[in-house]
Amino acid sequence: MPEGALSTFIILVVIGIVVGLIFNRYGRTWMGRQVADVTGVGDVTYSLIGIAGSFMGFHVGDILGVLPSAIAIIGAALTLWLWRGR
Numbered sequence: 001m002p003e004g005a006l007s008t009f010i011i012l013v014v015i016g017i018v019v020g021l022i023f024n025r026y027g028r029t030w031m032g033r034q035v036a037d038v039t040g041v042g043d044v045t046y047s048l049i050g051i052a053g054s055f056m057g058f059h060v061g062d063i064l065g066v067l068p069s070a071i072a073i074i075g076a077a078l079t080l081w082l083w084r085g086r
Contacts, residue, residue: 012054012072019076020050023084046080053079 024046057075061068 008058011069012058013051015069015072016049016051016054016076017047018050019054019073020046020048020080023050023077023080049080049083050076053077 021043024043053076054072055075056079058068058072060075061071064071
């Protein structure tokens, strides 16, 4: 694996985790956090969904020729927002 690919992978994972944790901690009401703790939807789930969104956003940004790392953040946030509205 080339060095650039490894650093991109690590950056996308970090972006996904950070956005996922922000959505989990600050994007829900107190009652929503209590229900999530009981049902098991917590930091790990939000982080994994954020990672998936950051990868999707990165590749869409790469295809469109836009700054992929910025689109990765938007992709992670959009994926979490859409997933949470299920």
